[in-house]
Amino acid sequence: MAARKSTSKPDATAEELTGYYRDMLLIRRFEEKAGQLYGMGLIGGFCHLYIGQEAVVVGLEAAAKDGDKRVTSYRDHGHMLACGMDPNGVMAELTGRAGGYSKGKGGSMHMFSKEKDFYGGHGIVGAQVPIGAGLAFADKYRGTDNVTFTYFGDGAANQGQVAETYNMAELWDLPVIFVIENNQYAMGTSVSRSTKSPDFWERGAAYGIQGEAVDGMDVLAVRDAGRKAVKHCRSGKGPYILEIKTYRYRGHSMSDPAKYRTREEVQKMREERDCIDHVRNLLLEGKHATEDDLKAIDKEIKAIVNAAAEFARESPEPDLDELWTDIYATGEAS
Amino acid sequence: MATEILMPALSPTMEDGTLARWLVKEGDTVSAGDILAEIETDKATMEFEAVDEGTIGKLLVAEGAQAVKVNTPIALLLEEGEDAENATVDTAQSQQPAPADKTLTSESQPAVGKDHPSPAKVAAATPEPDWPQGTKVKKQTVREALRDAMAEEMRRDDTVFLMGEEVAEYQGAYKISQGLLEEFKSKRVIDTPITEHGFAGLAVGAAFGGLRPIVEFMTFNFAMQAMDQIVNSAAKTLYMSGGQMGAPMVFRGPNGAAARVAAQHSQDYAAWYAQIPGLKVAMPYSASDAKGLLKTAIRDSNPVIFLENEILYGRSFEVPVLEDFTVPFGKARIWREGSDVTIVSFGIGMTYALEAAEKLAQEGIEAEVVDLRTLRPMDTETVIASVQKTNRCVTVEEGWPVGSIGNHLSAVLMTEAFDYLDAPVLNCAGKDVPMPYAANLEKHALVTTEEVIAACKKVCYR
DSSP states (O other): OOOOOOOSSOOSOHHHHHHHHHHHHHHHHHHHHHHHHHHTTSSOSOOOOOTTOHHHHHHHHTTOOTTOEEEEOSOOHHHHHHTTOOHHHHHHHHTTOTTSTTTTSSOTTOOOBTTTTEEEEOOSTTTHHHHHHHHHHHHHHHTOOOOEEEEEETTGGGSHHHHHHHHHHHHTTOOEEEEEEEOSEETTEEHHHHOSOOOGGGGGGGGTOEEEEEETTOHHHHHHHHHHHHHHHHTTOOOEEEEEEOOOSSOSSTTOOOTTSOHHHHHHHHHHHOHHHHHHHHHHHTTSSOHHHHHHHHHHHHHHHHHHHHHHHHSOOOOGGGGGSSSSOOSBOO | OEEEEEOOOOSTTOOEEEEEEESSOTTOEEOTTOEEEEEEOSSOEEEEEOSSOEEEEEEOSOTTOOSEETTOEEEEEEOTTOOTTTOOEEOOOOOOOOOOOOOOOOOOOOOTTOOOOOOOOOOOOOSSOSSOTTOOEEEEEHHHHHHHHHHHHHHHOTTEEEEETTSSTTOOTTSTTTTHHHHHHHHHEEEOOSOHHHHHHHHHHHHHTTOEEEEEOSSGGGGGGGHHIIIIIIITHHHHTTTSOOOOEEEEEEOSOOSSOOGGGOOOOHHHHHTOTTOEEEOOOSHHHHHHHHHHHHHBSSEEEEEEOHHHHTOEEEEEOOSSOOOOTTOOEEEEOOSSEEEEEOTTHHHHHHHHHHHHHHTTOOEEEEEOOEEETBOHHHHHHHHHHHSOEEEEOSSOSTTOHHHHHHHHHHHHSGGGOSSOOEEEOOOSSOOOSSHHHHHHHSOOHHHHHHHHHHHTTO
8 A cells, every 4th residue: 555644734624524524434334234235135236335435535525616527437336425416316226216316227336416417327447437538528618617527446547448538638638637546456456466557647647647646545635636636627727637545445346255355454454544534533633523423423324324225125116117218318409 | 655544543432533633744754753633532632643754645634624434544654765646555454343143042932822911001101302392402412411411500509519530620531521620610620539439438428518429430340449438328328327318419420331441441330230229320321311310310319320321422412402401210211112022221222222123113023112211210110011012022231131120120020011921021231241352252242233133023923
């Protein structure tokens, strides 16, 4: 782990820290619940949990403003919760119910929210990268100052279309932030077994794109890097790469026993670098919150997640007629 | 011995061209590499160089001459000491490939004494054109019609933009986007790097973001690099998002065999794309359909695959002079009425279908020729109605025979019009081989008019 040290003196208000804590905790508890529901057979297919990586999306959302867009891969639950999508709708999509964001037709890997500018949820490794650049293209075409956060993993970083997109994004100065969530394993293949140039952000230099590596277990470091990247993009200087060094505690998907790494490695990360513990300590040490305050938040989050699980179980399966809807959009351009 | 300088073929599909300008005059000595003339093809103006040294004895074709056929002698090049009046000419014999043998694979037996149910009441399309009687028409090439369609839609809707390789400054690899950069500027007519997978995906993102991209593939052969974005991202997102967002966009470009460009540049993707729910697929034959369907495609809120054909680009057809002419998707056009056999085709397949129908008429067989125009949605109703009248059907396409559009139509007819059929439906398709380069082999690899005629006779038991 090449992560840098945490910021010693947090540049964040008590309110901000509490917010990050709450948002990260929501993702973690939500994912733990999803894991349980999977085990009970209520969630099927592939289910990729975000546990361990929470600081990435929460830190970057803190740098975003209204109208900014985000697009990611299939490990997408955290991104959706972080941008304000309803946990009920996300969980009900995981269970394939009518109350899900895609009416049960997309599942864990394919979820969208036009309202929250969340453009998926893409199941093909790397496919979201040119799409993210295209969203940024649309903003530039329209003359807005919005940016698009385009998330992908260390595995996707080796896809050809990522290189193709870097080239076009810099060529056309597109306001896109390429966020490489380097959790060190592309399914079961570690970075060291998949590339000899493991500093993914440096690859941008070949295309003239600026970037940097960021400690992904430190939400404040992520937020600060995000702000810098956003400033660069909004001012019309083109794309920016953030390689965020993070770690997933669970397997690639629910069916992955994660035999490719040691239990000790995972345990060490959890104990020494956990992103939620980090903010929890900042809150307590800075006397921004008491143990009781945090317990109250835990309780509140637990209630939200339980309600989401309840909603996802109770929501009916989609009507059989839904099989035949949403294949074609009706109507044409105005 | 003097040598004839022949009108050169400057593109795979060039059949003739204009001798725009001579850059030499009679009596000039030239060496290899000297520019002799400027020749205008339907795509570009090209300089034409001498390959041998010598003296220009005679210019056989005047400057400005139009439609000079490829291989016409345009000048005489003299060797040292010769003069133009008494030079002996070495005309290398140009050999045309001999017509290949025609074989039909399907065997069928006459259905004897079969009664037909009375024709069902299906509203069949009529041979009338898609514009009101009395509308003024003009002759236009498919190429011009496509450009006009894009220009009109770009004027109408400023979210429409064109991107692709060489679409802007080069004016289009096949000159389809001629003049668009000048009118719409580089913001809306965008040259891309050679990066099909990337720019197709980028365009999908732009469509998610509310724009209406037209993506030009230099040919659809290169779109295989972008297939994941077309199928997985563009076609499926509306469904996967429960109707929240889709990709209103057009992927267009030449599809199928051009001429002599061999296996990797000659594939017909009609059946591939027609299989994908979420895509719409148009494959026009005429210029009016090219224009009307492309305008409809650009306005459609779904991803549309628009399959053009390089050989058809230069063909002229009547196009109505109308403020806003569109052709709806899912409505076939009957080009010729007939009572003996229905020939169904689309795109360049129509050239074989119409030619076959004309020749068959001379032998007393009246074929009805149906142009599907769009393959998804497909107007099977018109086909069924026609077959209920003719009781016989032959399908024609240049693509491969396995899993073809013709196969699909055969299944539809067997299911929906079984009792009307007097003979098995025959599919005329490209041969089940990669496209060969050799001229004679290529001709044989494609469907031929003779095969269509033979198939029609076969289903008519003639």
